[in-house]
Amino acid sequence: MTVDSLTVIAVAALVVAALALWLAIWLVLRTRRLSRLSGFRPEMPAEVQTRLDNEIARVDRLSTQVQDIATRLPIVERQSSAAVQRVGIVRYNPFADTGGQQSFAVALLDSRGSGFVISSLHSRQATRIYLKQVAAGKSDTPLSDEESEAIRRALAGGQALAGEVSPGS
Numbered sequence: 001m002t003v004d005s006l007t008v009i010a011v012a013a014l015v016v017a018a019l020a021l022w023l024a025i026w027l028v029l030r031t032r033r034l035s036r037l038s039g040f041r042p043e044m045p046a047e048v049q050t051r052l053d054n055e056i057a058r059v060d061r062l063s064t065q066v067q068d069i070a071t072r073l074p075i076v077e078r079q080s081s082a083a084v085q086r087v088g089i090v091r092y093n094p095f096a097d098t099g100g101q102q103s104f105a106v107a108l109l110d111s112r113g114s115g116f117v118i119s120s121l122h123s124r125q126a127t128r129i130y131l132k133q134v135a136a137g138k139s140d141t142p143l144s145d146e147e148s149e150a151i152r153r154a155l156a157g158g159q160a161l162a163g164e165v166s167p168g169s
Helices: 003-036 046-081 145-155
Strands: 086-092 103-109 115-122 127-134
Touching: 086 145, 103 145, 115 145
Parallel strands: none
Antiparallel strands: 086 103, 103 115, 115 127
């Protein structure tokens, strides 16, 4: 090889290198501009893009539902505190001439121990029903032993029908 041919090859290589450098700089600048415009997204298969869009929509729906529940939760908590949550039942036989423990006392109380107690006294001649108001686990009206026991059971977690009470206990 001669010096002239080596000079031509060197100049040609220099021109090719300059063009490659210019192209690389142009591509970097173009990529930055596209990513700043948020229009640059690598191609992904249509199936993957569809799944991704469906999952994004599902997460958005779930987020809306959670916000709705968070808004309604305090209202439901306020309402539920006044609902009957504690029940106590006592069945008993108040009279010697009847059987089957057909008389009962039922305490129906809210979360604060307020509500009412219903008593039913069954005899051969008649059945009498009484209703007494309860506030914070106590009544202004005198309570029978069975009514007091029904309230106690309700406040203890409502052990319905557990341990029958006999008269005079």
